[in-house]
Amino acid sequence: MSLDELRDLLGRHARPDLNTAIDGVRICRAEPGAEPEYAMSGVMLAVIAQGSKRLALGDRVYEYGVGQYLVASADLPVVGRIAQGPELGFGMTLEPAVIAELMLQAGPGDLPPSTRSARPGITVSDAPAELIDAIVRLLRLLDRPRDRRVLVPLAKREILWRLMTGEQGEAVRQLGLADSGLTHITRAVGWIRDNYAEAFRVEDLARSSGMSVSAFHRNFQSVTAMSPIQYQKQIRLQAARLLLARRPHDVTGVASSVGYDSPSQFSREYKRQFGAPPRADAARMRARTDHAAAAAAAATA
Secondary structure: OHHHHHHHHHHHHOOOOOEOOOOOEEEEEEOOOOOOEEEEOOOEEEEEEEEEEEEEEOOEEEEEEOOEEEEEOOOOEEEEEEEEEEEEEEEEEOOHHHHHHHHHHOOOOOOOOOOOOOOOOEEEEEOOHHHHHHHHHHHHHHHOHHHHHHHHHHHHHHHHHHHHOOOOHHHHHHOOOOOOHHHHHHHHHHHHHHOOOOOOOHHHHHHHOOOOHHHHHHHHHHHHOOOHHHHHHHHHHHHHHHHHHHOOOOHHHHHHHOOOOOHHHHHHHHHHHHOOOHHHHHHHHHHHHHHHHHHHHHHHO
16 A cells, blocks of 8 residues: 555656655656666665666666665766656655764664675665655655654654665665765765866875775775776766757867867767767757657647
8 A cells, every 4th residue: 555655645746847845855757768868866765656767877787666766875877767657756865964873873783784895886675665654654744844844854764764774774874984985985976076077096086085096996886887987977978968958069168168178089978978979969959858848838738
């Protein structure tokens, strides 16, 4: 019954912008599309209530469907596609500070010991009934505005506790540890994401993470399924795609603004990533946006 209620709540409260009245909670309703979606995963929990979705991260592919959950423990560049639809899903941002607080409150033996070694940044498991129940109780608060201020933090904490004590608990608990391998790599990932247009030396990132270069490479690859340079390239190309949506005729300027010295290299790597040269891809995106806007206008006419 919980999955039925979860589907009902998600369907009633889904909005085009994915946001809800609860901070950090998103609802996705999507139809299968011909084009893959390129996006950053965020640090989050995702649960599928209807349909199924496929995500690619580097050379790893994850597919999850009804009654399964995905944990992204780092902000990663992923390629997504609806495998079976329409898809209806729940998403919640994972807050390391709250996870750390829960770990401090846990009694001796309440949580398994952490290995502190870096784990894959994306994991998928079957969702236990207790986790689905906690998510349903959180979403019920969308219909009860008066209760949200007091009860939302409690419901989120229960969801986090279910994750921390569940099959993927190791990855979630590491988010709350200041000196875990995942935390060090997450900081490095954040630096590259925030400074993607800048050149960097892997040796400097390894030193700031307190690791040898070989250990840093190994842990970075374990979490992100790619090298630091490959991660930077993915971020640059995604940023360039967003810029081209606004500046479709300024390929050279966009290439320079995301850190490329060579426009030709930028065009080659862009085509390899998105399947079309920058200018053609920008026209394709604009056509899709115009079609979606026309469909929305027709639906409201």
